[in-house]
Amino acid sequence: MLSRPGLPSFDYVRAGSHDEVVRLLVTGGPDVRLLMGGTDLLVRMRDGVVRARTLVDVKHLPGMRTIAYDSAAGLTVGAAVTMNQLASNADVRAHYAILAEAASAVASYQVRNRATLGGNLCNASPAADTAPAVMVLGGRLVLCGPEGEREVPIDEFFLGPGKSARQANEFLTAVRLPPPRQGARGTYLKLGRNREGDLAVVGVGVLGSPSSEVPPGYAFSIALASVAPVPLRATAAERLLAGQKPGGAAFAAAAQLAAQEARPIDDVRSGVAYRRAMVESLTRRGLETVWRGLSAASSGRGR
């Protein structure tokens, strides 16, 4: 495209209450779109991919920009918390480091000042960088609608590219994470066409923690971005690790399974074969990184 047109016409409403948002969604139907950072929405409207008569700005509602941590209740992140806010928050960095890492992997510093966690998830792109982190952390999405609030586990939220379990008359108010698993270590590995600032060709989130519930004594969660129509849990790889002693052989086998579970496509950023190979390689690397952290912590405790 040589020159881009301005934004098409629409009205802007700064929402004053949750009820007002729901009312506007119910009465306006598809003519109404929700706005937070606008880093997805405004680009898509300018390109004519998304049309709307009214944009409802929900980021100033109470609680939308706050992060609250409680060791018993876990973490509540307002839907409009920005990527830079997440990446610099002391509680997130201390207890949910993989989420801070994923937030800093998004785009550029300027975009991260506007881009929100909720916008990233509601956009429901398979490439959403925060999705794998929220998945391995067991996140739940808080949706507000005409009947009040409901929570949807993130594993049930993504239905297809741009499609989610959010009903047309609901909006996201927060993301809740359970209390951190004791001694957990995590990492988010992102491969882009360049080292920083681009959408993921492949993204892999790995979380591991000591666990008495599985025979090997450690539980691992793995989630993948950009390699299927939705962000994906690598459940077969997770199951294999629940039955094998952690280490190089188990990690290599699990990474192979993860690559088989991926359902990548050819697109402008990469091809199927390369994506599959990179899932394997990044999953193995992620597991090894997490395992080093877990082993160092357990020897540090004198075991």
Next chain:
Amino acid sequence: MATHSITLTVNGAKEQVDVASNWTLLQLLRDRLALTGTKNGCSAGECGACTVLLNGEPVNSCLVLAVEADGANVVTVEGLAHDGQLDPLQQAFIDEGAVQCGFCTPGMLLSARALLTRNPHPSEREIRQALVGNLCRCTGYARIVRAVQKAAG
């Protein structure tokens, strides 16, 4: 389409303007306030030529609605110099030859200004990370990084 009456502070001066809902902050700055130092490269958040400080933090003004800047404090490249004195970053860009065609320079300066405010002595890696969202099509990155290092002292 509705218009909104907004007030904001731009480079220290209070402005009251009527803006259409679909105006971006970039359009307001360039087309209404005639602050053409801020550039439009891509209108899509990719290039950083439109970077300004919104309440002290760098943002892509092409992806911020003008009405969203109601009540905000905005700094553009025109607001960097004070009392006829260039910002040390501007002087360093000149001294290091970090300006070629100059199209990316205003955005670079504001991203770098914000970096030095939050981290007065960044490493080279931190400088490069802070400038990921500012593309220079003349590709003068080495000199730009050196200029930021020089301004940091």
